[in-house]
Amino acid sequence: MLSIFLYVTVVSLLILSITSVIYKRNLIKLVIALNIAESSVNLFFITLAYRPDSTAPIFTLAPALQELRMVLPSPQALILTNIVIGFATTALMLVLAVITYKNNGTLDIRKLKGVEDHD
Amino acid sequence: MTFSVVLSILCAVILITAVLSILFRDLMAAVVSYAVFGLVMTVIYFMLDAPDVAIAEASIGAALTVCIFVIAIRMTRRREE
Amino acid sequence: MTNHIPVLIITLPLIAAFLQPVTGFAGFKLRNLVIITILLVLNGLLFMLVPDVALQGKTIYYTMGASDPSQFTQPGISFPVRIVLKIDSFSLFTGIIVGVVTLTTFLFSTGTVKEDKRKSYFSTLFLLFTAGLMGMSFTNDLFNFFVFLEISSISGAALVAYRTYRKHAPYAGYKYILISTIATTFFLFGVGICYAQYGSFNIQYINSVLAHSYLDKVAMLFIIVAMAMKAGSVPMHMWVPDTYAEAPASISAMLKASGMVTLCAMFRFTFSLFGPSSSGAGKINYETLGWIVIVLGVLSMFIGVTMALIQHDVRRLMAFHAVSQTGYMLLGVGVGIAVFAKGDGGAAFKAFGKMAMVGGIFHIMNNAFYKNLLFLTSGVMERRFGTRNLNGMIGLGHRDTLTTVVFMIGALAIAGIPPFNGFDSKLLIYESVYKFSPVLAIIAMFVSVMTLASFMKVFYSSFMGPRRDDLIVEGAPLTKGTKAGLIILAALIILTGLFPGIIVDGIIEPAVTALTQIR
Amino acid sequence: MNGKIIDLIIKPEIGIVWIPLLLVAVFFVFMVVFHVWGRKFFRNDYNENSDQVKPYNSGNLDEVNYSVKSSNLYWGFKKSMDRYFDIMKKFHDGDLNNYAKWFVIVVAACFLLIGGGLL
Numbered sequence: 001m002l003s004i005f006l007y008v009t010v011v012s013l014l015i016l017s018i019t020s021v022i023y024k025r026n027l028i029k030l031v032i033a034l035n036i037a038e039s040s041v042n043l044f045f046i047t048l049a050y051r052p053d054s055t056a057p058i059f060t061l062a063p064a065l066q067e068l069r070m071v072l073p074s075p076q077a078l079i080l081t082n083i084v085i086g087f088a089t090t091a092l093m094l095v096l097a098v099i100t101y102k103n104n105g106t107l108d109i110r111k112l113k114g115v116e117d118h119d
Numbered sequence: 120m121t122f123s124v125v126l127s128i129l130c131a132v133i134l135i136t137a138v139l140s141i142l143f144r145d146l147m148a149a150v151v152s153y154a155v156f157g158l159v160m161t162v163i164y165f166m167l168d169a170p171d172v173a174i175a176e177a178s179i180g181a182a183l184t185v186c187i188f189v190i191a192i193r194m195t196r197r198r199e200e
Numbered sequence: 201m202t203n204h205i206p207v208l209i210i211t212l213p214l215i216a217a218f219l220q221p222v223t224g225f226a227g228f229k230l231r232n233l234v235i236i237t238i239l240l241v242l243n244g245l246l247f248m249l250v251p252d253v254a255l256q257g258k259t260i261y262y263t264m265g266a267s268d269p270s271q272f273t274q275p276g277i278s279f280p281v282r283i284v285l286k287i288d289s290f291s292l293f294t295g296i297i298v299g300v301v302t303l304t305t306f307l308f309s310t311g312t313v314k315e316d317k318r319k320s321y322f323s324t325l326f327l328l329f330t331a332g333l334m335g336m337s338f339t340n341d342l343f344n345f346f347v348f349l350e351i352s353s354i355s356g357a358a359l360v361a362y363r364t365y366r367k368h369a370p371y372a373g374y375k376y377i378l379i380s381t382i383a384t385t386f387f388l389f390g391v392g393i394c395y396a397q398y399g400s401f402n403i404q405y406i407n408s409v410l411a412h413s414y415l416d417k418v419a420m421l422f423i424i425v426a427m428a429m430k431a432g433s434v435p436m437h438m439w440v441p442d443t444y445a446e447a448p449a450s451i452s453a454m455l456k457a458s459g460m461v462t463l464c465a466m467f468r469f470t471f472s473l474f475g476p477s478s479s480g481a482g483k484i485n486y487e488t489l490g491w492i493v494i495v496l497g498v499l500s501m502f503i504g505v506t507m508a509l510i511q512h513d514v515r516r517l518m519a520f521h522a523v524s525q526t527g528y529m530l531l532g533v534g535v536g537i538a539v540f541a542k543g544d545g546g547a548a549f550k551a552f553g554k555m556a557m558v559g560g561i562f563h564i565m566n567n568a569f570y571k572n573l574l575f576l577t578s579g580v581m582e583r584r585f586g587t588r589n590l591n592g593m594i595g596l597g598h599r600d601t602l603t604t605v606v607f608m609i610g611a612l613a614i615a616g617i618p619p620f621n622g623f624d625s626k627l628l629i630y631e632s633v634y635k636f637s638p639v640l641a642i643i644a645m646f647v648s649v650m651t652l653a654s655f656m657k658v659f660y661s662s663f664m665g666p667r668r669d670d671l672i673v674e675g676a677p678l679t680k681g682t683k684a685g686l687i688i689l690a691a692l693i694i695l696t697g698l699f700p701g702i703i704v705d706g707i708i709e710p711a712v713t714a715l716t717q718i719r
Numbered sequence: 720m721n722g723k724i725i726d727l728i729i730k731p732e733i734g735i736v737w738i739p740l741l742l743v744a745v746f747f748v749f750m751v752v753f754h755v756w757g758r759k760f761f762r763n764d765y766n767e768n769s770d771q772v773k774p775y776n777s778g779n780l781d782e783v784n785y786s787v788k789s790s791n792l793y794w795g796f797k798k799s800m801d802r803y804f805d806i807m808k809k810f811h812d813g814d815l816n817n818y819a820k821w822f823v824i825v826v827a828a829c830f831l832l833i834g835g836g837l838l
Contacts, residue, residue: 002123006163009130009474014389020141021382026199028146028191030815032153032185032376035184036137037385039160039467042176043391046167048396056168057781071168078343087179091173092192092354093377096361098355103193108200112371113813119527375815382819386826417838421829425822435821442813453742488837492829507807572775573736590789653793661789698739 006047009014013040027107031090038086042079043116126166132159144199150188157181203270205245206262206285210296210335212238212245217327220320230309232681235323239306239330243299244293253292254710260287261340272404280402289710294464295559296336297568300692304685308576309450311679312583313362315716322362328355329454333461340399342391342473342576345386345465347428352458353380359454360447370521372446377453379439383426390422394473401633403473410474412483420474420484427466431459433530440458441507444519444599445588449579452515453572456522460568463526467533467561471715476541490538497530498643505650514578514658516570521614521654524647525567531644532560532605532629535636540716552632554712559628560706561715566613566696573610573689575602580682581662586673593662594671595676602683604663606690611659613693615652621696623702657698 004065017037021030049072057073133156140152157180164173216238223231254259261272262285272282287295306326315322321563332352339345361373391401393415398406410416429436438486444452476483504524536557539548578588580603585593597604613620616627624646634641671673678686696703765771797804810817832838 002126005123005127005130006472009133010664012134016134016141018382018819018823022376022816022823024141025816026146027374028188028195029141029149032140032149032188034381034385036140036156037382038155039180040558041388042172043163045173045390046164046169046172047396048170048392050156050167056170059169072169072399074401076169076172079169080175081347083172083175083179085347087184087355088354089350089377089381090184091187092357093374093381094187096357096370096374096377096555098191098194099361099364100374103152103457106200107195108210110813113815114154241760257730287788375813375818379814379818380821386822417833418830421826421833421838425826427828428825429822436818436825438811438813438821439818485838488832492832503807506800506803507811509793512788594788619739629816657789657792661794698742 003047010084025109031093035090042082045075045079052091124139140172146192146197154181154185164174206260206287206338209245210331211332212242213327215323220324224320241302243303245297246299249292251288253287254289254707261406279405281411283344284340284402285338287338289714290339293707293711294461297460297565298333298457301568301572304689305450308685311682312579319601325355325359333458336461336465340403349384356458360443362448369446372443375439375445381386382690383430385424387426390419393419407473423469424466427462431463431526432523433496433526434503440523441516441519445513445515449575453575456571457568460564463524465531486536486541493530493534493537495644497527497534500527501647504508509654513588514590515588518574522571528559528629529563532556535633552635555628556632557712558616559632561623561712563625566625569689569692570610570613573606576686577607581630583674584672590661594665595667597663598667606686609690611655616648619697621693624700
């Protein structure tokens, strides 16, 4: 029951972000939308790892329990990687957006869309 | 019981902030909304027993990302056209 | 030492990439020499694996950080727990493509990409790109694949936007990274669905316990469509001309190699990850999946080539041909997939399905070579005339004999004219696809004719005509490294075309066998 | 399987033989023949320094930019397929929104196939 909320959140965030990638026109807004998509995938993995009535995957907490119940540690480790990768992607996209603005004077993709050497 | 109530409220907050950060025409407001999104996400990670991910999300996802967004918006223009 | 080769292949370019700021102090020439040596060593290591892996059919595993890295599972545990690299014939084939393409491309770019002595952005990003592609070829772990995909995407986007002073280059880089991020997000979502059910990221382990439920099919859909988008098949190809046209010429070639690796990964996921397993309850309908791939392929071929015919920007034209050639591979392998699990006990697969797959996979290799060569020659043209517009080019044949000859070789190879390598793989595709459905083979031949027509257009407008020295903006002769890159590729094209039997029997056919092996 | 696949190319039973070295030898023989004897055999009145190397176009007095522009090549083909190319050019105008749109369309179509039980 608990995880239903979370899965619904994940799917609606993904749909929201992909919809805004289709309909939004500002380059920086697209970066925000992709960040939301990444967060939704992160939340998906953390939700997968969650087990009710268990403890964080830290070794010193384990002996306090009667039986060893931890949430799954490996998705959390992977999501740490994904957060960092997402930061790198965001930084690169923002840099490219800023240089695009400097070269073209606009951030609107409809004004940028003309192909120069098109027949 | 309180756990799941709090979690569902936080999920609703996440959805609202995400929608707001898409809808705001003012990019600075959108980024602030995205910062709130990241912070609430941090709380959710912490509630789901992922403290290390929560720390990383708070420092990178909420703080650093918002910083570079603000820098990028200051270097370009603030309003969506 | 020898059992550490798999990890060396990935870590060598990674270490070299982060050594660049240090070696940059030693000067431009020494740094290039170091990189070329490293790429040569990389190729040597890859070819050292050929006798064991391709000819004898062994599979090499490498478990990261284990006491005995060559074991797939550790003693006492029945499932794999660490990141496992796996080298079978198919991933070795992918690795060889990446190795050859990076070596020749770097040789070419030593003479063409201008860089400050102390700065090493280009070479650092280039080596990171190489490391990402190598990792994508060899990894057996889904999340590790995702990490390498992101490495290659980020470094690739930075390289596409390398010439930031140009008006449209940063926007092209933005497009590439946007597409990559969408694709990788959906890929990771599919990986998460797999992990939710089987609790592992290991491709081989997931395949051995796969249940083929509806969720698995959704995961397969996300993964395969995301890979098809990264490989640039119609209708998700619109980023290809925009991106390839603005990148430096050598980076266009690298992006093409990246597309090939993604395509190989897509085929690997189709068979090794979601393929029929021993425990499979409800199976995937392979005929429908094959038809999806075939439809994507035929659309790619036709739309790519017709759009290429009307371009007059040389790089956009070649980028559309990249889309069109991707269609051939999708067609060949799609026919193989469609008859792979048919109810006739594999008779159709033995009769022509395997041949179609051999043709498609062989075409990946050939295409990597000649497309690389064509992109590099387009780089020479662009340098000479200072424009990418074919209307502003004329009479280069009087100046650059070498460029003219290698361009002719590449153009004839891409059109499938006999002594060159495009002919061999295209013939395999035509003959086997004709037995599956004659209409598809006829479309493929028609597309081949249109390919020749559009390359005649490039050849006519840029190499033929009177000598016009007033149009040349940079007349400096090509450096040795540039010439070496072009000559190696042309020699590979001719050799593969003249002796296709050695390559097919030695590398391609084991690769297809390894790909379609049912565990 | 060794040697079986490539039998497509080498078919001794119907008389097609693939001997690559023969091709190379023929190529070199022709090269030698043309190099030694060709100039005399084809045109012995060829002179680089006379007016004969200049292009002759009747009625066109522009001697510098006389050649057919590459965007004018195949104009008949383009003209006859005008309607198709108009649609296609609209798709390839560099609009970022289209990229994600087509991705979503392909995913949705495949979802329909899964829902219909075909995949």
